[in-house]
Amino acid sequence: xxxxxxxxxxxxxxxxxxxxxxxxxxxxxxxxxxxxxxxxxxxxxxxxxxxxxxxxxxxxxxxxxxxxxxxxxxxxxxxxxxxxxxxxxxxxxxxxxxxxxxxxxxxxxxxxxxxxxxxxxxxxxxxxxxxxxxxxxxxxxxxxxxxxxxxxxxxxxxxxxxxxxxxxxxxxxxxxxxxxxxxxxxxxxxxxxxxxxxxxxxxxxxxxxxxxxxxxxxxxxxxxxxxxxxxxxxxxxxxxxxxxxxxxxxxxxxxxxxxxxxxxxxxxxxxxxxxxxxxxxxxxxxxxxxxxxxxxxxxxxxx
Amino acid sequence: xxxxxxxxxxxxxxxxxxxxxxxxxxxxxxxxxxxxxxxxxxxxxxxxxxxxxxxxxxxxxxxxxxxxxxxxxxxxxxxxxxxxxxxxxxxxxxxxxxxxxxxxxxxxxxxxxxxxxxxxxxxxxxxxxxxxxxxxxxxxxxxxxxxxxxxxxxxxxxxxxxxxxxxxxxxxxxxxxxxxxxxxxxxxxxxxxxxxxxxxxxxxxxxxxxxxxxxxxxxxxxxxxxxxxxxxxxxxxxxxxxxxxxxxxxxxxxxxxxxxxxxxxxxxxxxxxxxxxxxxxxxxxxxxxxxxxxxxxxxxxxx
Amino acid sequence: xxxxxxxxxxxxxxxxxxxxxxxxxxxxxxxxxxxxxxxxxxxxxxxxxxxxxxxxxxxxxxxxxxxxxxxxxxxxxxxxxxxxxxxxxxxxxxxxxxxxxxxxxxxxxxxxxxxxxxxxxxxxxxxxxxxxxxxxxxxxxxxxxxxxxxxxxxxxxxxxxxxxxxxxxxxxxxxxxxxxxxxxxxxxxxxxxxxxxxxxxxxxxxxxxxxxxxxxxxxxxxxxxxxxxxxxxxxxxxxxxxxxxxxxxxxxxxxxxxxxxxxxxxxxxxxxxxxxxxxxxxxxxxxxxxxxxxxxxxxxxxx
Numbered sequence: 076x077x078x079x080x081x082x083x084x085x086x087x088x089x090x091x092x093x094x095x096x097x098x099x100x101x102x103x104x105x106x107x108x109x110x111x112x113x114x115x116x117x118x119x120x121x122x123x124x125x126x127x128x129x130x131x132x133x134x135x136x137x138x139x140x141x142x143x144x145x146x147x148x149x150x151x152x153x154x155x156x157x158x159x160x161x162x163x164x165x166x167x168x169x170x171x172x173x174x175x176x177x178x179x180x181x182x183x184x185x186x187x188x189x190x191x192x193x194x195x196x197x198x199x200x201x202x203x204x205x206x207x208x209x210x211x212x213x214x215x216x217x218x219x220x221x222x223x224x225x226x227x228x229x230x231x232x233x234x235x236x237x238x239x240x241x242x243x244x245x246x247x248x249x250x251x252x253x254x255x256x257x258x259x260x261x262x263x264x265x266x267x268x269x270x271x272x273x274x275x276x277x278x279x280x281x282x283x284x285x286x287x288x289x290x291x292x293x294x295x296x297x298x299x300x301x302x303x304x305x306x307x308x309x310x311x312x313x314x315x316x317x318x319x320x321x322x323x324x325x326x327x328x329x330x331x332x333x334x335x336x337x338x339x340x341x342x343x344x345x346x347x348x349x350x351x352x353x354x355x356x357x358x359x360x361x362x363x364x365x366x367x368x369x370x371x372x373x374x375x376x377x378x
Numbered sequence: 379x380x381x382x383x384x385x386x387x388x389x390x391x392x393x394x395x396x397x398x399x400x401x402x403x404x405x406x407x408x409x410x411x412x413x414x415x416x417x418x419x420x421x422x423x424x425x426x427x428x429x430x431x432x433x434x435x436x437x438x439x440x441x442x443x444x445x446x447x448x449x450x451x452x453x454x455x456x457x458x459x460x461x462x463x464x465x466x467x468x469x470x471x472x473x474x475x476x477x478x479x480x481x482x483x484x485x486x487x488x489x490x491x492x493x494x495x496x497x498x499x500x501x502x503x504x505x506x507x508x509x510x511x512x513x514x515x516x517x518x519x520x521x522x523x524x525x526x527x528x529x530x531x532x533x534x535x536x537x538x539x540x541x542x543x544x545x546x547x548x549x550x551x552x553x554x555x556x557x558x559x560x561x562x563x564x565x566x567x568x569x570x571x572x573x574x575x576x577x578x579x580x581x582x583x584x585x586x587x588x589x590x591x592x593x594x595x596x597x598x599x600x601x602x603x604x605x606x607x608x609x610x611x612x613x614x615x616x617x618x619x620x621x622x623x624x625x626x627x628x629x630x631x632x633x634x635x636x637x638x639x640x641x642x643x644x645x646x647x648x649x650x651x652x653x654x655x656x657x658x659x660x661x662x663x664x665x666x667x668x669x670x671x672x673x674x675x676x677x678x679x680x681x
Numbered sequence: 682x683x684x685x686x687x688x689x690x691x692x693x694x695x696x697x698x699x700x701x702x703x704x705x706x707x708x709x710x711x712x713x714x715x716x717x718x719x720x721x722x723x724x725x726x727x728x729x730x731x732x733x734x735x736x737x738x739x740x741x742x743x744x745x746x747x748x749x750x751x752x753x754x755x756x757x758x759x760x761x762x763x764x765x766x767x768x769x770x771x772x773x774x775x776x777x778x779x780x781x782x783x784x785x786x787x788x789x790x791x792x793x794x795x796x797x798x799x800x801x802x803x804x805x806x807x808x809x810x811x812x813x814x815x816x817x818x819x820x821x822x823x824x825x826x827x828x829x830x831x832x833x834x835x836x837x838x839x840x841x842x843x844x845x846x847x848x849x850x851x852x853x854x855x856x857x858x859x860x861x862x863x864x865x866x867x868x869x870x871x872x873x874x875x876x877x878x879x880x881x882x883x884x885x886x887x888x889x890x891x892x893x894x895x896x897x898x899x900x901x902x903x904x905x906x907x908x909x910x911x912x913x914x915x916x917x918x919x920x921x922x923x924x925x926x927x928x929x930x931x932x933x934x935x936x937x938x939x940x941x942x943x944x945x946x947x948x949x950x951x952x953x954x955x956x957x958x959x960x961x962x963x964x965x966x967x968x969x970x971x972x973x974x975x976x977x978x979x980x981x982x983x984x
Contacts, residue, residue: 404774407718409718427750427752428769428773431749431750432773435720435774438746638765639765639766639769640761640765641761642762642765662769662772663773665773666773666774
């Protein structure tokens with residue numbers, strides 16, 4: 076699975092249901108081994124300890140062996156193309172490959188070169204499909220627990236922050252729309268794209284919050300940002316940081332998602348991060364099960 | 379287990395006995411899998427290939443899956459607190475966590491944030507409980523082999539070197555005292571603390587050796603030392619280095635421990651390191667079994 | 682196994698046959714676990730993601746646990762000798778050790794210090810025995826598929842490139858000769874040794890090709906080369922790069938091996954690398970099975 080844009084609502088729901096089933100089996104310490112005898116390549120051309128560990132653990136718990144590959148920086152500099160690196164790892168006997176790469180479209184393009192099942196773990200500013208599935212499942216859990224039913228249809232979710240550069244935003248918007256939710260995006264006007272089909276634009280967070288059942292707070296990526304898109308972290312926090320005051324003022328008590336790692340005092344206050352509406356740690360826990368569902372589904376498609 | 383100071387003599391003896399039992403079963407290639415289905419997080423905020431491998435191997439051999447995390451330098455610099463990192467890893471589905479951190483007290487403090495079982499793999503200059511257990515077991519094996527019984531009661535052990543900054547020294551002294559041994563500490567006066575309950579101070583190694591059944595040679599950590607605590611490595615070796623001449627001169631033939639990695643020609647001569655009284659490689663072998671005992675005990679406490 | 686020079690033709694053939702057997706069982710998803718309960722140390726004092734992964738995967742698929750160790754640069758700088766590092770890792774309970782080191786003869790010398798089975802994964806410019814076995818098996822497969830029988834006896838193989846510094850060349854020449862092949866070496870005269878028993882020297886690639894059933898294209902190691910052994914990559918490509926024109930001109934359609942990672946446009950053109958005579962990805966796939974054969978054979982020798 077290279078992008079969430081390839082999947083319709085039914086296919087997304089099937090993956091979420093499957094993740095819930097793996098979660099139930101894990102709780103009962105009765106996980107099956109649908110990947111026994113299979114090898115999963117974990118190829119990170121851009122590093123991420125937490126996402127890598129989540130995929131690795133999902134693969135191992137379902138019985139697979141893993142091959143880890145990290146290439147920070149360009150492999151072209153060492154004289155090997157990305158396609159050659161990936162084909163070489165496939166030749167080791169890999170059945171499924173998880174790929175993260177800094178350039179948009181790389182996993183898509185690699186489909187011409189390999190026959191293994193491909194799972195996109197984030198490609199530049201393009202897509203991050205498993206993160207979106209995690210967010211959808213965490214929202215479904217939360218709404219269901221609230222007694223309003225697990226359906227996302229008719230709910231309003233606001234994605235906050237650097238919409239322009241975020242693959243999480245892009246995949247989320249597609250997934251939320253496919254499940255019938257209304258999507259608002261809100262951030263500094265310098266970090267909003269010119270257009271984004273399916274999303275309504277806000278630059279005033281309080282106005283967006285007044286209509287939201289949930290908010291998804293994108294990470295401010297100081298390590299990536301080159302330009303000066305906003306004056307300072309303090310300025311960002313004042314305008315777009317989620318505080319308890321702001322949540323209460325909205326009169327709607329929305330659920331709070333954040334793909335992390337979070338910056339306390341920038342995207343949100345500690346009170347919100349550790350508060351009763353925060354789904355942050357539940358997102359991490361769901362991550363392993365979403366990845367199990369994707370790996371198992373991809374493996375079946377190959378057999 | 380966060381520190382050896384939490385355990386009394388009986389509890390320490392129980393862990394040593396359990397390690398011996400795992401060692402016997404490993405020799406018979408009949409190790410059980412008390413950690414089957416469990417996940418152990420191996421969190422090293424300060425790197426150590428050998429300690430990390432020892433814990434990982436202990437966990438895997440008892441049937442666990444592991445999650446590896448290395449963060450050299452401050453994670454606060456990347457905007458995430460240590461508590462958030464640890465809670466995120468726990469949320470992946472981790473049951474037990476092994477934690478090494480450069481600051482004293484971190485594992486202790488993390489108990490407020492996580493519900494997983496915590497095992498301290500070294501916290502700054504504070505404690506390194508599994509290393510102390512390894513040293514105790516290696517001494518018990520040696521005394522037992524000598525025919526004087528495995529008890530440490532009444533034996534005299536000298537810890538040599540940088541007592542001031544050593545977590546190994548601190549954990550060792552507690553463990554040795556709890557099992558009834560007399561403890562001497564010996565090193566340059568600049569590297570001795572002002573006071574250390576339970577230990578007798580020496581600056582003359584020969585005087586300490588004349589009363590010792592065993593010596594534990596702390597590693598000179600050139601990579602950490604900032605000040606000038608002793609004039610030169612040669613000077614250190616002349617005053618505190620263990621040589622065969624010095625061992626013979628003591629008239630007691632003491633057992634030699636060293637937590638390693640050793641510096642030949644600084645803490646000890648090659649003749650001593652490779653000699654019949656050296657327990658260095660036995661300490662490494664016991665390390666895996668001590669860690670098995672700690673992990674299995676911690677897992678039972680959680681169930 | 683420290684070098685291919687230790688093995689005669691029958692012993693080499695036995696390893697190749699065993700690899701083929703593991704390959705057949707893997708295809709049937711019926712691999713046995715001859716290394717169950719064993720621990721394999723993967724010690725790379727010089728880094729190589731692909732070779733390390735190949736050994737690790739071979740060990741894991743046969744049921745072993747692995748201990749990974751990477752020490753780039755000199756461990757002596759940290760005060761520990763290579764022998765101490767290796768003995769410490771062995772003491773963790775390791776049964777077999779895979780060792781790559783930048784200095785020729787290190788695995789050979791380590792035999793004095795450890796009792797584990799040792800497998801050389803490349804020692805400086807000396808030997809790289811498993812790569813040679815991979816090349817032999819890939820050639821045997823290719824000749825067999827061609828219908829000329831799998832025997833290498835009477836075949837002519839040309840090794841092209843930096844013969845002077847290549848451990849792959851050295852191991853290949855021994856293996857090819859042991860199985861009855863004729864060996865030509867071809868490269869810039871600055872990169873040919875003064876003498877090389879068993880090989881015939883060429884500096885004109887077309888002359889060598891006119892007599893060859895296969896060519897083995899050594900990697901140009903820009904990262905290692907200190908002197909100026911040839912004017913420029915373009916010059917190298919013009920004289921020694923394998924192109925389709927050159928292959929066709931030879932009138933022999935030789936098989937093409939390359940131990941990789943390949944530099945497209947330097948050792949060979951993309952057309953050749955991806956062409957029907959290229960064995961490059963088959964070499965990678967055979968790598969895992971050759972390593973399985975070596976590990977299993979070494980383990981039996983120990984029991």
